[in-house]
Amino acid sequence: xxxxxxxxxxxxxxxxxxxxxxxxxxxxxxxxxxxxxILGQKVEFLVSxxxxxxxxxxxxxxxxxxxxxxxxxxxxxxxxxxxxxxxAMYFCASSETSASDTQYFGPGTRLTVL
Amino acid sequence: xQSVTQLDSHVSVSEGTPVxxxxxxxxxxxxxxxxxxxxxxxxxxxxxxxxxxxxLVKGINGFEAEFKKSETSFHLTKPSAHMSDAAEYFCxxxxxxxxxxxxxxxxxxxxxxxx
Numbered sequence: 001x002x003x004x005x006x007x008x009x010x011x012x013x014x015x016x017x018x019x020x021x022x023x024x025x026x027x028x029x030x031x032x033x034x035x036x037x038i039l040g041q042k043v044e045f046l047v048s049x050x051x052x053x054x055x056x057x058x059x060x061x062x063x064x065x066x067x068x069x070x071x072x073x074x075x076x077x078x079x080x081x082x083x084x085x086x087x088a089m090y091f092c093a094s095s096e097t098s099a100s101d102t103q104y105f106g107p108g109t110r111l112t113v114l
Numbered sequence: 115x116q117s118v119t120q121l122d123s124h125v126s127v128s129e130g131t132p133v134x135x136x137x138x139x140x141x142x143x144x145x146x147x148x149x150x151x152x153x154x155x156x157x158x159x160x161x162x163x164x165x166x167x168x169x170l171v172k173g174i175n176g177f178e179a180e181f182k183k184s185e186t187s188f189h190l191t192k193p194s195a196h197m198s199d200a201a202e203y204f205c206x207x208x209x210x211x212x213x214x215x216x217x218x219x220x221x222x223x224x225x226x227x228x229x
Contacts (some may be wrong), residue, residue, distance in 0.1 A: 035217070048216060102160050
């Protein structure tokens, strides 16, 4: 069964450094998403992406964040200058068409900012 | 604005007994509703979804949920708990039929199953 993959599984970085989290969505899916889950808190939406542009973003997704689909398979989340409070599990998801379609989640990348 | 409230942060049951995880939603429009499960150190897996078809939805692993518009509820049930059901469960809402829309997660309910 096709699945969403994410790399790395765990990323440790120093405050102020840039990080790029990578995702490979399911190949025939058209909508891509990033969510995050701070330890002990609920899963929060960051951004959705369709047709090479952002279709929706939350208040969390400020100028420090950016997303890109650099080729036909990868979908990346970049954090320009990490802060301690960016430490969280970051989940990538993809869906085939509309929001009522299932969003399939990857296993997540645990980001630790020191 | 849409939101979901999971009424219990933690539910404990014995193996073989029924499971009830409660969820109430708020939505101005016709919602799509989902239950996701997260096992320790694993990603989020879809259990079931409601998208305005049958109000009783059957999912994987023997779980089901009933959409009750009058009560704005979407409670998750299972007749007989198994040890492997121990996990975090999230009730999720989104706008139906709107492409690329965010999922709104509840705070989660931790299900513990004892032998």
